[in-house]
Amino acid sequence: MNEHALFIVFFALVGGALRVSTPFMFVALGECxxxxxxxxxxxxxxxxxxxxxxxxxxxxQSGSPWLGVVAAGCSGSVLGAMHGYICKxxxxxxxxxxxxxMLFGTGVAFFFxxxxxxxxxxxxxxxxxxxxxxxxxxxxxxxxxxxxxxxIIVALIMAWAxxxxxxxxxxxxxxxxxxxxxxxxxxxxxxxxxxxxxxxxLAGVGGAFLSLYYPGAWNQGLSSGQGLMAVALVIFARxxxxxxxxxxxxxxxxxxxxxxxxxxxxxxxYYFFNAAPYILTLFIMIGSARSKQAVRDVPGELSITK
Amino acid sequence: xxxITQTLPAxxxxxxxxxxxxxxxxxxxxxxxxxxxxxxxxxxxxIFLLALGKSPLDFFDLVERGGFGTAFxxxxxxxxxSPLILTAxxxxxxxxxxxxxxxxxxxxxxxxxxxxxxxxxxxAGQEPVVLTLSVMAATAVVVxxxxxxxxxxxxxxxxxxxxISSLLMTYIGIAIMNFFVEGALRDLTNPNKPSxxxxxxxxxxxxxxxxxxHWGLVVGVVLAIVLYILLSRTTFGFAVRVSGGNPRAALAQxxxxxxxxxxxxxxxxxxxxxxxxxxxxxxxxxxxASLAAGYGYTGILISFxxxxxxxxxxxxxxxxxxxxxxxxLIERRMGLxxxxxxxxxxxxxxxxxxxxxxxxxxxxxxxxxSTERT
Numbered sequence: 248m249n250e251h252a253l254f255i256v257f258f259a260l261v262g263g264a265l266r267v268s269t270p271f272m273f274v275a276l277g278e279c280x281x282x283x284x285x286x287x288x289x290x291x292x293x294x295x296x297x298x299x300x301x302x303x304x305x306x307x308q309s310g311s312p313w314l315g316v317v318a319a320g321c322s323g324s325v326l327g328a329m330h331g332y333i334c335k336x337x338x339x340x341x342x343x344x345x346x347x348x349m350l351f352g353t354g355v356a357f358f359f360x361x362x363x364x365x366x367x368x369x370x371x372x373x374x375x376x377x378x379x380x381x382x383x384x385x386x387x388x389x390x391x392x393x394x395x396x397x398x399i400i401v402a403l404i405m406a407w408a409x410x411x412x413x414x415x416x417x418x419x420x421x422x423x424x425x426x427x428x429x430x431x432x433x434x435x436x437x438x439x440x441x442x443x444x445x446x447x448x449l450a451g452v453g454g455a456f457l458s459l460y461y462p463g464a465w466n467q468g469l470s471s472g473q474g475l476m477a478v479a480l481v482i483f484a485r486x487x488x489x490x491x492x493x494x495x496x497x498x499x500x501x502x503x504x505x506x507x508x509x510x511x512x513x514x515x516x517y518y519f520f521n522a523a524p525y526i527l528t529l530f531i532m533i534g535s536a537r538s539k540q541a542v543r544d545v546p547g548e549l550s551i552t553k
Numbered sequence: 554x555x556x557i558t559q560t561l562p563a564x565x566x567x568x569x570x571x572x573x574x575x576x577x578x579x580x581x582x583x584x585x586x587x588x589x590x591x592x593x594x595x596x597x598x599x600i601f602l603l604a605l606g607k608s609p610l611d612f613f614d615l616v617e618r619g620g621f622g623t624a625f626x627x628x629x630x631x632x633x634x635s636p637l638i639l640t641a642x643x644x645x646x647x648x649x650x651x652x653x654x655x656x657x658x659x660x661x662x663x664x665x666x667x668x669x670x671x672x673x674x675x676x677a678g679q680e681p682v683v684l685t686l687s688v689m690a691a692t693a694v695v696v697x698x699x700x701x702x703x704x705x706x707x708x709x710x711x712x713x714x715x716x717i718s719s720l721l722m723t724y725i726g727i728a729i730m731n732f733f734v735e736g737a738l739r740d741l742t743n744p745n746k747p748s749x750x751x752x753x754x755x756x757x758x759x760x761x762x763x764x765x766x767h768w769g770l771v772v773g774v775v776l777a778i779v780l781y782i783l784l785s786r787t788t789f790g791f792a793v794r795v796s797g798g799n800p801r802a803a804l805a806q807x808x809x810x811x812x813x814x815x816x817x818x819x820x821x822x823x824x825x826x827x828x829x830x831x832x833x834x835x836x837x838x839x840x841x842a843s844l845a846a847g848y849g850y851t852g853i854l855i856s857f858x859x860x861x862x863x864x865x866x867x868x869x870x871x872x873x874x875x876x877x878x879x880x881x882l883i884e885r886r887m888g889l890x891x892x893x894x895x896x897x898x899x900x901x902x903x904x905x906x907x908x909x910x911x912x913x914x915x916x917x918x919x920x921x922x923s924t925e926r927t
Contacts, residue, residue: 289716336910342653342716343857344906350850351899357892472724479717518735522728525721536712
């Protein structure tokens with residue numbers, strides 16, 4: 248591999264990280280909020296798929312991709328609200344409900360999404376961070392979608408809210424000790440319900456990015472585990488919104504390895520590189536599950552790390 | 554202490570009519586509530602169909618005809634149920650030791666692929682059929698067991714959440730199969746769909762005499778019964794149930810919890826791997842992307858409906874086998890997408906989990922001696 252090829256691969260990785268990371272980011276932020284309140288929503292994979300379908304369908308029907316993004320968020324919050332409501336019933340396990348919501352969300356998305364596999368819907372626009380270089384390979388690689396910026400802003404707001412606001416304190420308290428929250432007169436179920444609903448909204452928006460920008464079409468194999476990986480990522484990011492963004496960018500780069508190598512003619516092991524993000528997630532989970540910092544930062548009420 | 558000595562005789566004195574009645578009432582709860590959940594999801598699904606302007610009566614009529622109506626459709630249902638029993642066992646066994654494993658699909662795909670791959674040199678060398686099939690089945694069992702065994706090991710040794718890791722392993726497994734099927738092991742004479750070389754008709758697993766149902770069904774049913782006995786009638790099963798109920802108490806008793814977890818996961822993965830073997834050796838004849846047909850995911854629902862009881866899995870798997878098998882008929886006759894069955898399954902799963910909250914709420918199931926249960 249010569250220098251020029253390395254250069255292309257590098258920018259393809261950076262560009263890939265910027266492109267591929269956005270859905271991870273939204274799902275991870277949504278899950279981060281839900282887990283901060285002390286509940287796990289494994290169903291965000293289903294939410295992501297349903298969001299992708301809804302966003303695509305609404306964009307196709309209305310002609311406005313941004314309306315699609317909002318609709319995707321709403322469909323996600325419906326699934327989140329279902330999860331949040333069911334989990335407050337006694338003797339119901341949030342992990343199992345998550346699996347059920349994953350299957351339910353995917354099923355509903357495939358059911359209603361069938362007519363939208365063929366037609367092409369209006370897509371979200373983008374702008375480039377690389378035009379100043381004058382090199383159009385770089386300019387093409389550094390295309391940025393506004394949703395990436397939105398995601399980063401949401402992460403900053405969440406980080407600020409957790410640290411400095413009353414609402415953030417209530418969410419953290421509910422997640423760390425339901426008993427103290429009750430003693431303070433906070434309705435634990437309500438807080439968790441709202442956090443799961445908002446988390447679902449964010450995951451739905453992440454889904455709209457998949458179908459409306461990159462890869463930019465609706466089909467049944469669209470997500471293939473990205474929602475699940477994002478959930479795993481939250482443990483790695485130790486429940487910090489900022490670290491969720493960083494981890495999402497890292498994942499985006501991992502996901503871009505296959506296409507990046509292919510762009511310089513290395514096609515061997517394409518399927519292996521497709522598996523790279525999953526393998527990376529697994530190793531990250533192995534490394535982070537029992538690390539000292541994770542044990543320190545984990546919300547006390549969470550069932551996922553016990 | 555006095556209290557304990559007083560209540561003990563009542564607990565140990567079995568076979569009186571009162572105890573039997575309590576036992577029956579309690580078991581009835583485990584049948585009635587999931588049954589209710591299925592009925593309620595049927596009603597909600599009917600409303601869903603009505604809202605779409607389709608007739609629910611047509612739907613259930615087609616499920617009845619496509620899944621259970623004729624001898625042919627019953628055979629078709631049983632063929633579909635056979636992998637479902639095995640993938641449901643892949644969920645049930647770890648569940649009894651407290652693990653939620655949802656990666657049966659991956660073990661099925663990889664087990665099926667490995668058996669197809671090992672068959673290539675054996676078929677080329679014209680080895681005896683029985684030997685070839687035995688080696689294929691053993692490979693599927695080992696690969697499937699290893700695959701889910703890793704998940705159990707990571708759970709115990711590293712504290713990695715088994716639900717997430719098992720599903721990740723599924724995606725990795727499918728990617729591994731695609732890597733070989735579209736690359737080194739691709740059958741170049743078959744341009745349509747990337748597949749491994751077919752094992753050939755002579756090497757296929759036959760049908761149970763007098764039917765068109767392959768032997769996988771018998772293997773599934775026998776395995777379910779064996780695992781039931783293993784769980785309920787052996788010291789191993791007792792140790793598993795204790796570890797599942799309270800891992801700390803089990804450790805304090807000196808039970809090798811970690812070993813038990815890995816063994817349970819390995820047996821579970823072996824079941825799913827066998828399902829893959831039968832899909833290859835009795836249905837497809839080769840390994841390709843059709844192996845990932847979602848049997849692993851339906852198996853999760855079946856195991857939860859059966860409350861992770863291996864014997865109860867058999868009837869539930871046959872019910873859902875019928876629903877899955879009638880899917881294409883429903884698709885053709887009613888103009889509904891093939892995902893209709895997925896919606897029904899997802900809905901049933903959600904309603905089933907809501908119904909968990911009903912346990913212990915009905916006096917009729919409690920009997921006189923029962924106290925608060927959790």
